[in-house]
Amino acid sequence: MREFMDYIQSAFYGATGWNRDNSYSTLNATSDALLHFATPRGLRLTLSSLATPHFATAYQLGTVGIVDGSISYLYSTVPLDYHAVAQSEKIPLPELLQSYSPLAELGRRNRIKGARQDVLAYGRLYLPMSMLEALMVKRISPTLQMQVSAVSDQTLRNGGTVLGMVQYDEGRYGIEGLASSDGGLMGIRGLYNFGGDVAGSASPNGIQDVENGTNAPERERIYGRFSAGGELYYGTLNKSGGMSLGTRFATLPSHKGTPLTATMTVNPLMGTLSWTYAVMAGRNCSLGTKMDFNVYSYESAWSVGMELWRKKGAWTVDADIDGDADVTSGAQTNPLPQRSFQAKMEWRMDDDPLPFLHTPDLSPAVVPHVASEPTAKQRTFRAKLDWRKNHEEEDEDLYSGVLKARLDHHWRIGLLWEGRVKSLLFSLGSGIDLRRPDSPFRTLGLEVQFSSS
Numbered sequence: 430m431r432e433f434m435d436y437i438q439s440a441f442y443g444a445t446g447w448n449r450d451n452s453y454s455t456l457n458a459t460s461d462a463l464l465h466f467a468t469p470r471g472l473r474l475t476l477s478s479l480a481t482p483h484f485a486t487a488y489q490l491g492t493v494g495i496v497d498g499s500i501s502y503l504y505s506t507v508p509l510d511y512h513a514v515a516q517s518e519k520i521p522l523p524e525l526l527q528s529y530s531p532l533a534e535l536g537r538r539n540r541i542k543g544a545r546q547d548v549l550a551y552g553r554l555y556l557p558m559s560m561l562e563a564l565m566v567k568r569i570s571p572t573l574q575m576q577v578s579a580v581s582d583q584t585l586r587n588g589g590t591v592l593g594m595v596q597y598d599e600g601r602y603g604i605e606g607l608a609s610s611d612g613g614l615m616g617i618r619g620l621y622n623f624g625g626d627v628a629g630s631a632s633p634n635g636i637q638d639v640e641n642g643t644n645a646p647e648r649e650r651i652y653g654r655f656s657a658g659g660e661l662y663y664g665t666l667n668k669s670g671g672m673s674l675g676t677r678f679a680t681l682p683s684h685k686g687t688p689l690t691a692t693m694t695v696n697p698l699m700g701t702l703s704w705t706y707a708v709m710a711g712r713n714c715s716l717g718t719k720m721d722f723n724v725y726s727y728e729s730a731w732s733v734g735m736e737l738w739r740k741k742g743a744w745t746v747d748a749d750i751d752g753d754a755d756v757t758s759g760a761q762t763n764p765l766p767q768r769s770f771q772a773k774m775e776w777r778m779d780d781d782p783l784p785f786l787h788t789p790d791l792s793p794a795v796v797p798h799v800a801s802e803p804t805a806k807q808r809t810f811r812a813k814l815d816w817r818k819n820h821e822e823e824d825e826d827l828y829s830g831v832l833k834a835r836l837d838h839h840w841r842i843g844l845l846w847e848g849r850v851k852s853l854l855f856s857l858g859s860g861i862d863l864r865r866p867d868s869p870f871r872t873l874g875l876e877v878q879f880s881s882s
Contacts, residue, residue: 430469430847430856431525433477433880434501434551437485440513441505441549445568450532451603452596453618453658456675459690460705462528463717463734464835468843468858469874477501477880479515482508493874501553507545515882518852522828525854526847528736529707529715531688532654532679535600535626546570558582573597586611601627607662616662625654625681652684671698700725713738713828734835739848741829840864841871854878 442449449455470493477487487501514520549566560582567575574596581589590611597604604619656677663670675694680686689708695701700723707717714737721730830848845858860872 430854430876430878432487433475433878434485434487434503434553436520436525437479437503437505437509437513438549438551440509441507441547441566443512444505444507444509445547446571447568447574448533448535448598448600448603450530451535451598451600451620451622452605453603453620453660453675454605456620456656456658456677456694457692457703457705459528459530459679459707460692460717460719462530463707463715463736463833464705464719464732466528466734466833466835466843466845468845468860468872469856469876470872471874473874473876475876475878477878479510479513479880479882482510485509485515495557497556497558499553499555501551503549503551505547505549507547510882515880516852517854517878517880518849520854520880522831522847522849523738526831527715528717528734528833529688529690529709531682534681534683535622535654572599612667613665614662615665616660618658618660618662620656620658622654622656625652626683627654652686653678653680671696673697699723713740730838732835732837735833737832738828739830739832740827852879854880 439449450458471491473489473491473493475487475489477485479485483505485503488498489501490496490498514524545568547568549564551564553562555561560580562578562580564578565576569575575594576596577591577593579589579591587610590609592607592609592611594605594607600622602619602621604617606617608615656679657675659672659674661670661672673694673696675692677690677692679690680688687708687710689706691707692703692705694703701721702724703719703721705717705719707715709715715735717734719732723729828848830846833843833845833847835843840863842861842863843858844861845856847854847856849855854877856876856878858872858874859870861869862871863869865871
């Protein structure tokens with residue numbers, strides 16, 4: 430299960446308009462989530478809270494042979510309460526548990542000039558081994574970000590390690606430079622996008638049209654984005670290096686067909702080729718597969734994974750009883766009340782009264798005060814917010830849980846059932862080895878989380 434602090438960190442990136450998908454390190458994020466999810470071991474309890482819009486805490490206690498735990502603190506200069514739901518009974522389950530992650534439209538990035546130089550600081554102390562990890566992220570400009578992470582542990586060489594990273598994201602491409610104290614590692618990696626929504630977001634006029642909410646000229650376009658990139662790194666102390674190349678095709682949210690993601694990565698030095706394919710086979714079902722092949726040893730490996738969501742009441746894969754959404758689009762929608770639908774139509778028909786508020790990453794703090802006698806356009810904007818609120822409230826209670834399963838070429842099975850009971854989030858899983866029929870269950874565990882504001 431995704432931890433609460435990871436969820437809060439994602440809220441920080443959303444609040445500052447940073448696109449985490451536009452990085453070579455996340456090229457295989459969807460397939461990894463479907464095929465390499467972690468199964469819990471033993472019993473683990475987590476209590477967390479977004480105490481203020483800027484400050485979050487988490488306390489974890491576990492039993493895996495010995496009693497251990499951790500204490501975490503997070504501080505953000507930008508308020509996070511508008512971009513994250515802190516109460517565990519209200520957090521939409523797909524935001525925490527969904528493996529298939531569609532790409533965000535490049536045109537929806539927050540490209541406001543003069544953006545604040547926001548900072549996120551995070552620290553976690555592991556007990557009883559007294560290992561400390563820390564992370565600091567600083568937004569320098571709308572296209573530049575710096576982050577430093579460190580781990581302090583007596584079992585590591587030199588007592589710990591520090592990793593620094595500079596990230597530059599222009600929408601069409603993203604570049605990252607990194608340096609680590611572990612082995613004197615230095616590296617660079619980048620990702621270049623083409624096709625789909627890239628052409629419109631690359632030109633200044635195209636970005637301005639999206640941010641201002643105006644209708645750009647209609648043009649024929651591909652409803653998928655191609656990405657290609659690579660990484661190169663070298664250890665100055667151990668005199669060794671490495672590299673990899675990769676490419677990805679993924680459909681965009683505007684695509685009306687079946688959402689899918691396909692990637693290929695190559696490691697020329699090791700002779701390894703990897704292919705992954707993930708697809709939302711239905712509104713509530715995602716499938717993934719991966720194939721690895723080594724040209725030097727002719728060894729191959731494969732793995733398959735599945736994610737099946739359960740709606741409240743019954744199991745379903747392609748249920749579309751009353752909704753007007755396309756089944757193949759993968760949208761997780763349900764029929765809205767008549768009042769909500771009316772509000773939606775009202776704000777769509779009128780012009781946007783406040784163009785700069787079209788950017789979804791703005792917090793309510795920047796919304797100007799509305800006069801006691803609002804104009805027709807201001808009422809339209811209110812209707813838009815009301816419809817969005819109604820829509821989100823309906824989606825919060827749409828699912829009761831998700832079943833995840835995977836199988837690899839070693840005949841190892843991973844099973845994970847995640848969901849919510851009352852105000853508690855739970856994750857129950859097991860690792861099974863079919864080659865050992867005498868003791869097939871290798872791991873078994875339960876994780877329980879509770880969060881509040």
